[in-house]
Amino acid sequence: MTKRDFKPKITVFYCEHSGLLSADMAIKSGFVYPESVRMIKVPCSGKIESIHIMRALEEGDGVVIYACHKEACQFLRGNLRAEARLAYIKNILKEISIEEERVQMYYLSPSNGVKFTRTLSTFYEDLKSLGPNAGRAEE
Amino acid sequence: MIVGERKPMQEILDMIADHKKIFIAGCGTCVAVCMAGGDKEVSILSSAIKMARNKENKPIEILEQTPLRQCEWEFVDELKDKIEACEAVLSMACGIGVQTLVERFPKVIVYPAVNTTFLGLPEEQGVWSERCGACGNCVLDKTGGICPIVRCSKSLLNGPCGGSQDGKCEVDPEVDCAWQLIYDRLKTLGKLDDLTEILPPKDWSTGRDGGPRKIVREDMKL
Known part of the structure; x- marks a missing residue:
């Protein structure tokens, strides 16, 4: 498979207080997700456990978390917890020599369709350049 | 735990x-x-x-x-x-x-x-620290409930040492001086006189120096 043919399998965890509304706005503005992107809505980014990120990576090529801006979390510290868990996961990935860039987190206001489109598109292209996740289980 | x-x-x-x-x-x-x-x-x-x-x-x-x-x-x-x-x-x-x-x-x-x-406790979510050395001969009754064996970097039984400064340990300035903690606690309890008692050298045979340890309770056996 050439890099041109490679379609990164991405899991997107998005907070319903920011990512959901931004995603809606992006879609209304004409953004179309690549078909290999799986969207998972969560009530707060703090609900995303480390194992969710690991399992998503085990089956795919990248993981994105969309969280509310710092100090704007509806549950006060959920986004900070998600950030700390992401750092923990990045350390594990470093230990097993899997590219840390495969997991990213972005902070959004509830109506930033432009940033949603830009970050997800960029992440998709970055993963295309990076190639398939060598740690991914064969289907 | x-x-x-x-x-x-x-x-x-x-x-x-x-x-x-x-x-x-x-x-x-x-x-x-x-x-x-x-x-x-x-x-x-x-x-x-x-x-x-x-x-x-x-x-x-x-x-x-x-x-x-x-x-x-x-x-x-x-x-x-x-x-x-x-x-x-x-x-x-x-x-x-x-x-x-x-x-x-x-x-x-x-x-x-x-x-x-x-052996320790969770001080807060995500932070654990040592509290017990399992020495087999507890002295907490004499030290205000604060263990000098594991919380003093030098395990001094009659501290503090000369390296205690502003309540912190010279080994690591992030670590509280155990003997400062002991002093403060005994002062709070109005038992500072307890510090005049000199603790004798510790019998380490109940600790690791005595080899693998075992407790047998005949009354509990089936």
Whole structure:
């Protein structure tokens, strides 16, 4: 498979207080997700456990978390917890020599369709350049 | 409780390098509370190992289970089927759990995935610190309930040493001087006179210096 043919399998965890509304706005503005992107809505980014990120990576090529801006979390510290868990996961990935860039987190206001489109598109292209996740289980 | 932390991934991967099917056994007691070897940590380690092995084109099959305790026969017996179905066991319990498995399943290879670190408490979520050295001869009654054996960097029984400054230890300025804590506590209790008692050299035969320890209670035997 050439890099041109490679379609990164991405899991997107998005907070319903920011990512959901931004995603809606992006879609209304004409953004179309690549078909290999799986969207998972969560009530707060703090609900995303480390194992969710690991399992998503085990089956795919990248993981994105969309969280509310710092100090704007509806549950006060959920986004900070998600950030700390992401750092923990990045350390594990470093230990097993899997590219840390495969997991990213972005902070959004509830109506930033432009940033949603830009970050997800960029992440998709970055993963295309990076190639398939060598740690991914064969289907 | 017993506090531990996961070994570096490379060390774990090296241990299981020759195996194609392993069983990761967690423990639902101390190491679950210190988030080193409970259910969640077992799943994360399993996932990390699978990815690391896929990367090397040496896929591995992993079974997982976390008994309530890995340090008692009746709890490890429930792992029998999974242990026998695998080439080796990776234990995420403390060193006691590892040895319980070794003694119960003598023909099975058991590797430790956790470094057993100390006896302590969670000061707050995500922070654990040492409180007891299991010396077998407790002196907390004489020191205001603060252990000089593990909380004083030099284990002084009649402190503080000359390195105590502003309530902090000279070994690590982040560490409270245990003898400052003892002084403050006895002052609060109005028992500063207790400090005039000189504690004699400690009998370490009840600690590690006396060799492996054992307690036998005839009245409790079945």
